[in-house]
Each structure stands twice: as C-alpha cells, then as structure tokens.
Amino acid sequence: MDFYEPTIETKEIFSGRILNLRVDTIALPDGKTSLREIVDHKDAVAILPIVDDCMVFVKQFRKAIETVLTEIPAGLMEVGENIFETASRELQEEIGLKPMDLKYLGDMWPSPGFTNEKTALFMATQFEEEALEADDDEFIQIIRIPIPTVRALYLSGKFTDAKTACALGRYFSQCR
Structure with missing residues (x-):
C-alpha cells in the first residue's frame, strides 16, 4: 500500500516568530481528499x-x-x-x-x-x-x-x- 499523501493545496493560517501554521489539502491513498493542520517549527x-x-x-x-x-x-x-x-x-x-x-x-x-x-x-x-x-x-x-x-x-x-x-x-x- 502507498501511504504517501501528496499536497494539493497549502493555506497559511498564521506566521509567527518560531512557528507557522498551515492547512494542507492532501490526496489520500484511496483517492479521497482530506485536510492536515501542520505546524512548521524551527528545528x-x-x-x-x-x-x-x-x-x-x-x-x-x-x-x-x-x-x-x-x-x-x-x-x-x-x-x-x-x-x-x-x-x-x-x-x-x-x-x-x-x-x-x-x-x-x-x-x-x-x-x-x-x-x-x-x-x-x-x-x-x-x-x-x-x-x-x-x-x-x-x-x-x-x-x-x-x-x-x-x-x-x-x-x-x-x-x-x-x-x-x-x-x-x-x-x-x-x-x-
């Protein structure tokens, strides 16, 4: 099974000093779409x-x-x-x-x-x-x-x- 979730679209919600918040629309392995809330954070x-x-x-x-x-x-x-x-x-x-x-x-x-x-x-x-x-x-x-x-x-x-x-x-x- 392919577990990869390609990103279709990214929407930036917040941009801060140490982190950013985005919502990605992704394609699921079964062909449906879903949303992922992602925190981009400094390493x-x-x-x-x-x-x-x-x-x-x-x-x-x-x-x-x-x-x-x-x-x-x-x-x-x-x-x-x-x-x-x-x-x-x-x-x-x-x-x-x-x-x-x-x-x-x-x-x-x-x-x-x-x-x-x-x-x-x-x-x-x-x-x-x-x-x-x-x-x-x-x-x-x-x-x-x-x-x-x-x-x-x-x-x-x-x-x-x-x-x-x-x-x-x-x-x-x-x-x-």
Missing part, C-alpha cells in the same frame, strides 16, 4: 550534560501545559547554525558551560502527527566554563542529579518531557 537541539557523575537538568515552567518540568537543556536553531553550534550555544546560555566533546545521539520527532520539528540529541562530558547571556524571557533553575538516581527516576517514568526521556533512553542503552 531544535537537546543536550544531556554529565558533570562529576551527575546529569545536569533545568527546571522551568511550560505555559502550554501549565506546569514546571525537569528537562535537559535545549533550544531552537538559529539561521546559519549547524546542530553542533546550536548545542554549544544553548549549553552556554542555559548552564554556563561550553561543551568540548559533543556526542551526537541521533534525532527525534517530538510530535510528527502535526509538526515538522526535528530535535537533534547530544550528550557532553567535558566542559569549559564560558557562559553566554541567557534569553531574557527564560527563567530556569539548574539542578544536578546523580546518574543512579536519574536512572531510577527514568525507569519509573518520572521524566515526562519527550526530548529528555528520549535522550535518557538513548544514553542508558548506548552508553551505560
């Missing part, structure tokens, strides 16, 4: 920093779900950056450390049912202290958690942020 990176046998996380409020999450540092790519440059910049902005050994853990699609955002996952274990100015609208708390504790929290489902859970799964399956 992102997420980094699992390991310092002195602890993993470094950030706690921050997430307005879309009205709760505070514990997550690995992450951020959106800027025009002209590659994923390694973005990962380095984000760690410097969020935790004040410049990674010297970024290891690529692969990509993930956070929610491919409606967005084309792709997140590149990394880990890093060697750093230089070199902070960049943090985003002025981002309020975070940096926390360090020993790796055995992180593993127990991960296995019990305590990390509900998708990029964090995915990066931890890849770390514990590939690196430990």
Whole structure:
C-alpha cells in the first residue's frame, strides 16, 4: 500500500516568530481528499550534560501545559547554525558551560502527527566554563542529579518531557 499523501493545496493560517501554521489539502491513498493542520517549527537541539557523575537538568515552567518540568537543556536553531553550534550555544546560555566533546545521539520527532520539528540529541562530558547571556524571557533553575538516581527516576517514568526521556533512553542503552 502507498501511504504517501501528496499536497494539493497549502493555506497559511498564521506566521509567527518560531512557528507557522498551515492547512494542507492532501490526496489520500484511496483517492479521497482530506485536510492536515501542520505546524512548521524551527528545528531544535537537546543536550544531556554529565558533570562529576551527575546529569545536569533545568527546571522551568511550560505555559502550554501549565506546569514546571525537569528537562535537559535545549533550544531552537538559529539561521546559519549547524546542530553542533546550536548545542554549544544553548549549553552556554542555559548552564554556563561550553561543551568540548559533543556526542551526537541521533534525532527525534517530538510530535510528527502535526509538526515538522526535528530535535537533534547530544550528550557532553567535558566542559569549559564560558557562559553566554541567557534569553531574557527564560527563567530556569539548574539542578544536578546523580546518574543512579536519574536512572531510577527514568525507569519509573518520572521524566515526562519527550526530548529528555528520549535522550535518557538513548544514553542508558548506548552508553551505560
């Protein structure tokens, strides 16, 4: 069976700073048409920093779900950056450390049912202290958690942020 859904028409609904919303009219494999609401979103990176046998996380409020999450540092790519440059910049902005050994853990699609955002996952274990100015609208708390504790929290489902859970799964399956 051919699963491909060719786009017949695209209608832009909203254009914003980090995302755009469009509605695509598509052809289904059975010949019928349907609509797909698509969020065009900047690609992102997420980094699992390991310092002195602890993993470094950030706690921050997430307005879309009205709760505070514990997550690995992450951020959106800027025009002209590659994923390694973005990962380095984000760690410097969020935790004040410049990674010297970024290891690529692969990509993930956070929610491919409606967005084309792709997140590149990394880990890093060697750093230089070199902070960049943090985003002025981002309020975070940096926390360090020993790796055995992180593993127990991960296995019990305590990390509900998708990029964090995915990066931890890849770390514990590939690196430990």
